[in-house]
Amino acid sequence: MTATRDYYDVLGVPRDADETAIKKAFRRLARELHPDVNRHDPLAEEKFKEAAEAYEVLSDPERRVTYDRYGHEGLRRGGYAPNFDSFTSVADIFDAFFGGGGPFGSASGAFGDFFGGRARGGTVQGGDVAVAAEISLADAARGNSVEVSYEAVSLCEHCHGNGAEPGTPIDTCSRCGGAGQLQSVSRTPFGQIVQATVCPTCGGDGRVPREPCKVCRGRGRTVERPRVSVDLPAGIADGQRIRIAGRGHAGERGGPSGDLYVLIRVREDPRFVRDGDDLVTAVDVSAPMAALGTTVTVPTIEDAVELDIPAGSQPHETLIVRGAGMPALRGHRRGDLRVVVNVVVPRHLDREQRELYERLAGSMREHNLRSDEGVFGKLKRAFGG
Ligand SMILES: [Zn+2]
Ligand SMILES: [Zn+2]
Numbered sequence: 001m002t003a004t005r006d007y008y009d010v011l012g013v014p015r016d017a018d019e020t021a022i023k024k025a026f027r028r029l030a031r032e033l034h035p036d037v038n039r040h041d042p043l044a045e046e047k048f049k050e051a052a053e054a055y056e057v058l059s060d061p062e063r064r065v066t067y068d069r070y071g072h073e074g075l076r077r078g079g080y081a082p083n084f085d086s087f088t089s090v091a092d093i094f095d096a097f098f099g100g101g102g103p104f105g106s107a108s109g110a111f112g113d114f115f116g117g118r119a120r121g122g123t124v125q126g127g128d129v130a131v132a133a134e135i136s137l138a139d140a141a142r143g144n145s146v147e148v149s150y151e152a153v154s155l156c157e158h159c160h161g162n163g164a165e166p167g168t169p170i171d172t173c174s175r176c177g178g179a180g181q182l183q184s185v186s187r188t189p190f191g192q193i194v195q196a197t198v199c200p201t202c203g204g205d206g207r208v209p210r211e212p213c214k215v216c217r218g219r220g221r222t223v224e225r226p227r228v229s230v231d232l233p234a235g236i237a238d239g240q241r242i243r244i245a246g247r248g249h250a251g252e253r254g255g256p257s258g259d260l261y262v263l264i265r266v267r268e269d270p271r272f273v274r275d276g277d278d279l280v281t282a283v284d285v286s287a288p289m290a291a292l293g294t295t296v297t298v299p300t301i302e303d304a305v306e307l308d309i310p311a312g313s314q315p316h317e318t319l320i321v322r323g324a325g326m327p328a329l330r331g332h333r334r335g336d337l338r339v340v341v342n343v344v345v346p347r348h349l350d351r352e353q354r355e356l357y358e359r360l361a362g363s364m365r366e367h368n369l370r371s372d373e374g375v376f377g378k379l380k381r382a383f384g385g
Helices: 007-011 019-033 044-058 061-077 090-097 102-112 137-142 287-292 351-363 375-382
Strands: 129-135 145-149 152-155 170-172 181-188 191-198 207-209 221-224 227-231 241-244 260-266 273-275 278-286 294-299 304-309 318-321 337-344
Touching: 007 019, 007 044, 019 044, 044 061, 129 145, 137 260, 145 260, 227 241, 278 287, 278 294, 278 304, 287 294, 287 337, 304 318, 304 337
Parallel strands: 129 260, 278 337
Antiparallel strands: 145 227, 152 221, 170 207, 181 191, 241 260, 273 278, 294 304, 318 337
């Protein structure tokens, strides 16, 4: 299914997008769609592969030119095959990225930016990790903490990241001569293509431990499953993210760790609809009670309040309980609780009720029924305006 969509459409960039825009678009999609993060969308994995393939082509100037001129078919005939057919977890990407070959082979380029980069020499910051956390509306109002657990690459404690069993020597890689890269020349209908790929023997380090670390099998890194307690600010809303610096993937060669992004999902509360900092709820009031006035119990996020329904309340009139909404993320003011009066007209009247209603109906005078609103005002109220 991945081969048919236009790569520019997949990434959501214009055809003249520059390298930075393409990179940004892929990073955004990858954060959103990585199957370890997005467990709600059953198509996330396919979409992620599609995005990764689009990025792999559009981020490579030669492939991009071929694609622009000859489309998907031109790429296939040019010998290009997508590399994203069979991964399941961040551990697989990690495998590809830190050696081990596998289905990713030369795909590390696509993930280099996302999972921490592979620049030779110097330190490299670790990649960011995104997880989702689901909380209740009450949690969001209180600002409780939530615990998340996720997969992250961390430095191997046994070998301190150099991949060698402690006390054993590390040799220069004989396959790439220490360069960390292999160049391959392929002949295609579109001319010769010179491609640099990460050396599969040393995984790009240029150095190979004579005796690989027994814990990390020579990678210098392990995949851990840390648990982190995240403090939520009171009033947080669905879809907001919290960034926790330094809790992402470990860096390379002493580089800093990436960050953890926690995407907050607030479960729907059947009692309320949230509107910014306000909460909206509805209470049923029988038509006679609406005419006479009454007191009803209205749920609040923590508890309940008694609310006076004034005599003569009309359908869809809204009463305000000040400060009973959600706390504002910024500032101290709380939102309000807006209570919509749902006037219920009695049905299935028995004989006595019917007689009472008939007497009541017959007694109506114009001033009982007069409203100061025009048709427009009445409709506006009915539609919640
Ligand atoms: Zn190790
Ligand atoms: Zn090598």
